[in-house]
Amino acid sequence: xxxxxxxxxxxxxxxxxxxxxxxxxxxxxxxxxxxxxxxxxxxxxxxxxxxxxxxxxxxxxxxxxxxxxxxxxxxxxxxxxxxxxxxxxxxxxxxxxxxxxxxxxxxxxxxxxxxxxxxxxxxxxxxxxxxxxxxxxxxxxxxxxxxxxxxxxxxxxxxxxxxxxxxxxxxxxxxxxxxxxxxxxxxxxxxxxxxxxxxxxxxxxxxxxxxxxxxxxxxxxxxxxxxxxxxxxxxxxxxxxxxxxxxxxxxxxxxxxxxxxxxxxxxxxxxxxxxxxxxxxxxxxxxxxxxxxxxxxxxxxxxxx
Ligand SMILES: Nc1nc2c(ncn2[C@@H]2O[C@H](COP(=O)(O)OP(=O)(O)OP(=O)(O)O)[C@@H](O)[C@H]2O)c(=O)[nH]1
Ligand SMILES: [Mg+2]
Numbered sequence: 001x002x003x004x005x006x007x008x009x010x011x012x013x014x015x016x017x018x019x020x021x022x023x024x025x026x027x028x029x030x031x032x033x034x035x036x037x038x039x040x041x042x043x044x045x046x047x048x049x050x051x052x053x054x055x056x057x058x059x060x061x062x063x064x065x066x067x068x069x070x071x072x073x074x075x076x077x078x079x080x081x082x083x084x085x086x087x088x089x090x091x092x093x094x095x096x097x098x099x100x101x102x103x104x105x106x107x108x109x110x111x112x113x114x115x116x117x118x119x120x121x122x123x124x125x126x127x128x129x130x131x132x133x134x135x136x137x138x139x140x141x142x143x144x145x146x147x148x149x150x151x152x153x154x155x156x157x158x159x160x161x162x163x164x165x166x167x168x169x170x171x172x173x174x175x176x177x178x179x180x181x182x183x184x185x186x187x188x189x190x191x192x193x194x195x196x197x198x199x200x201x202x203x204x205x206x207x208x209x210x211x212x213x214x215x216x217x218x219x220x221x222x223x224x225x226x227x228x229x230x231x232x233x234x235x236x237x238x239x240x241x242x243x244x245x246x247x248x249x250x251x252x253x254x255x256x257x258x259x260x261x262x263x264x265x266x267x268x269x270x271x272x273x274x275x276x277x278x279x280x281x282x283x284x285x286x287x288x289x290x291x292x293x294x295x296x297x298x299x300x301x302x303x304x305x
Contacts, residue, residue: 001235004228011224018091019217021066022209024202025088027117028098029110030074033136036175037098038069040195041202043182047071058088067206075113082116089120093209093216094130094202101172102137105154111162118163122219128165130209132201138174138194148172171198 026034035047038061046061060070070092072085089095097114099106121127133155141148152170160166173194181189190196 004232008224008228012221015217015220015224019213021068022093022206022213023068023070023091024063024094024096025070025092026072026096026098027085027089027113028074029113030076032074032098032100033175034074034098035071037096037134037136037173038071040173040175040178040193041069041199057084066210075109075116086120089117090220092130093212094132094205096132096134098134098136099155100137101135101148101151102140105151106158111158114159114163114165122223124164128168131165132169132171133159134198135170135172136175138172139177169201171201173198
C-alpha cells in the first residue's frame with residue numbers, strides 16, 4: 001500500500017513553501033506568447049521563445065523579492081501532457097491567460113482550458129478575482145483597432161457565456177513592440193506596448209495577494225485532505241472487493257473438496273458391501289463343497305460295502 005501519510009506530509013511542505021511567496025502563473029494554449037510575456041515582465045530573455053511548441057515543463061523565476069513568475073507549457077489536447085501546467089495552476093496567486101489576437105477570438109480549446117483551470121480552485125468567485133486575460137500581438141492590429149476591439153468583445157462574451165466569468169481585467173499587449181521600444185530606447189513604443197500597464201496592475205496587487213496567502217494555504221490543505229480521504233476510500237473499497245473475491249474463491253474450493261471427500265467415503269462403503277457379499281458367497285460355496293464331499297464319502301462307503 002502507498003505511504004499516504006508521507007505523501008500528504010510532502011504536499012503540506014509544498015503548500016507551506018508556496019504560501020511564503022507570491023506566484024504569478026501564465027496559462028494558455030501553445031504558441032500564444034506566454035513565455036514572451038514573462039520575458040517582457042522580467043525585461044530579459046529568461047524564458048525560451050520559439051514559433052513551435054517550446055515550453056514543455058514549468059519554469060519558475062524570481063521577479064523581485066518574494067514574487068515568482070512561472071512559465072507553463074501550452075495546454076494541448078492530451079491531459080497527460082498538461083499535468084505540469086495543472087500542478088502550477090494549483091499554486092497560483094494570480095493567473096494570466098494569454099491569447100494571441102492574430103488568430104482571432106478565443107477558440108473552443110481555450111474556453112475549455114479556462115474551465116479546466118477554474119476547476120483547480122475551490123471557489124469560482126475567488127478564481128475570477130485572481131484571473132486576467134492578456135491579448136498579445138497588439139502590433140498585428142496597429143491600423144485596425146476596430147478588429148482588435150471586436151476580438152476583445154467576442155472573447156469576453158464567450159468567457160462569460162461558457163465559463164461564467166466577468167469583470168476581470170483585460171490587457172492588450174505587444175511583446176515585440178515592448179522589446180523594440182527597450183532595445184531602441186523608444187519610451188513611446190514601450191508605453192504603447194501595453195506592458196507597463198500590466199506591470200503596474202500586478203505590482204499594485206501583489207501586497208493584497210501576499211496577504212491572502214494564509215487563506216490560500218488553508219484552502220489548499222482542505223482540498224488536499226479531501227482528495228486524500230477520497231483516495232483512501234477508494235483503496236478501502238478495492239481491498240474490500242479483493243477480500244470478498246478471495247472469500248468466494250475459498251468457499252468454492254472448500255465446497256469442491258467436501259464433494260470429493262464425500263464421493264471417496266461413499267465409494268469406500270460400497271466397496272465394503274461388495275466385499276461382504278463376495279465373502280458370504282464364498283462361505284456358501286465352501287458349505288456346498290463340504291456337502292458334496294460328505295455325499296461323496298457316503299457314496300464311496302456304500303460302494304466299498
Ligand atoms: N507579433 C508578435 N509576436 C509575438 C508576440 N508575443 C509572442 N510572439 C511570437 O509568438 C511566438 C510564440 O511565442 P512564445 O512566447 O514562445 O509562445 P508560448 O505561448 O510560450 O509557446 P509554447 O511555449 O510553445 O506554449 C514567437 O515567435 C514570438 O516571437 C507579440 O506580442 N507580437
Ligand atoms: Mg512558452
